[in-house]
Amino acid sequence: MRRFERYRVADDDEVQAAYFNGVHEDVDLRLHAVEEKAVGWDEQVERFEDVALGRIDAALLPVLQEALVIRERIETAAHLGTIFTAQSSSQVTVGTGIRTFLIREEDHQRFAPAGFLVVSSEIAPQNWLAGRLNAYDPSSRELSVLVTATGGTGAHSDWFITATTDPVLASSILAAAQSAAASVTAATQSAQQAATSQQAAASQAASAANAANLAAASRTQANASAIAAAGSADTASTAASSAQAMLAGLGAKYAGASAMAPSSDALGNALTPGVLWFDTASNLMKVYTGAVWIVAASSVFRSSSIETFTASEGQTVFTIGGGYDVGRVTVYRNGLRLIAGTGFTASNGTTVTLVTPAAAGDAIEVEKSIFILSDVWSKAEADARFLMPTSPLDGGAY
Structure with missing residues (x-):
């Protein structure tokens, strides 16, 4: 019910607090009644919705489920x-x-x-x-x-x-399928065999490469050996030539051994002074003088020479001209003979050393003995003729 006329106020009315309080209280009571009814209405609406939805589910859900099953069957049947x-x-x-x-x-x-x-x-x-x-x-x-x-x-x-x-067609199809499967299997086996063959070929190629390397190394070694052999052949040829020259030189100076005096050397050439011959009848080595054969020992004679020095104060070492044979030196000091080893030493073939230093003006005399071969080669001459510059036996110089 509307109450506006009850609350109306004219322009010339005097409004008091009691008036407004009464109006506000009346409005509050009316609103409160409306709000209580609104709460009850919401509850009824919710209850109605629950009941309605439950009825719908009970009625429509079985129909929906059956429709889904039918749809699934239709979809399944759609795949021929x-x-x-x-x-x-x-x-x-x-x-x-x-x-x-x-x-x-x-x-x-x-x-x-x-x-x-x-x-x-x-x-x-x-x-x-x-x-x-x-x-x-x-x-x-x-x-x-x-x-x-x-x-x-x-x-x-x-x-x-x-x-x-048709069974015949089906048989052909299955046979073709089996043939294809067999072909696939055979192709797989062939691929495996090809892979195995490839590995074997790679291994053989590696072995061949190794063998080729070994062959190349062997060839290089063989070339080096051939070069070395050629060098050895040259050396041997040179040694043979030298040996022949030595033999020729030896044959020209040694007539060999016999009971009768030879009339020519070992090479058949005319005798020359200095040729040696061993006389087997007397067991003596003889040398040809150019006219007759004499015992070789008689062709050696002894000669001596004296070298005099005037010593300086404290001098001990004296150099001998031309050298000397060790052990065949005699030393005199102011006419007195010195004892070897006690008064002097002479061991190197070139110098003599006094044990006691000389005084200034001392006369030092050195006598040396020399053995000379008559009408024979000297050592230098023999070495030049009979010895090769290098030995083919030990590779070094004599």
């Missing part, structure tokens, strides 16, 4: 492959004639077998059967096939059943 294929775990032996299979539970409602069927093992597809549909009972899931063509042997329980047009 699922209609003409099925699986069976029946234990069946490969062979011709009637063969019976029990279709899987999940396949029998949608499965619609064709007039001709191919049944093959999933694990070993080379084992198969092909033939005409004999009978199919969807309720019992029992399928029988009149088998007219087979492949493989044995009993299996992993069968995959599919439609085909």
Whole structure:
């Protein structure tokens, strides 16, 4: 109910606090009553919604679920492959004639077998059967096939059943598939063999390369050996020539051994002074003087020479002109002979050393003995004729 007229105020009215308080209280009471009714209304609306939705779920949910199942069946049936294929775990032996299979539970409602069927093992597809549909009972899931063509042997329980047009065509298709599988297997084996052959070829190539390296090294060594052999041959040739020259020189100075005096040297040439001959009749070495043969010892004579020095204060060392033969030196000091080893030393063939230093003006005399061969070669002459510059035996100089 409206109460505006009760609350109206004129322009000339005098408004007191009691008036406003009464108006405000009345308004507050009316609002409070409205709010209480609003709370109750919300609760009723919520309750209504709960009841209504529950009724809808109970009525529509079964219909929706059935629609989903129907949709799933429609989608499944839309894939034609699922209609003409099925699986069976029946234990069946490969062979011709009637063969019976029990279709899987999940396949029998949608499965619609064709007039001709191919049944093959999933694990070993080379084992198969092909033939005409004999009978199919969807309720019992029992399928029988009149088998007219087979492949493989044995009993299996992993069968995959599919439609085909004709057993002969199915047989050709399976044979082609088996041939393709065999070709793939053969290709795989060939690839493996090729890989093995490649590894073997690589190994053989490495061995060949190693052998080639060894051959090259051997050839290099052989070339070096050939060069060394050529050098050795040259050396041997030179040594042979030198040996021949030595033999010729020796033959010219040694007539050999005999009981009778030779009339020519060992080379058949005329005798020259200094040629040696061993007389086997007297067992003496003889030398040819140019006219007669004499004993070789008689061709050696002794000669001596004296060298005099005037010493300086404290002098001890004196150099002998031309040298001397060690052990064949006599030393005098102011006419008195000195004892070797006590008064002087002479061991190097060139100098004499006094044990006691000389005084200034001392007369030092050195006498040396010399043995001279008559009409024979000196050592230098013999070395020049008989010794080679280098020895072919030890590779060094004599």
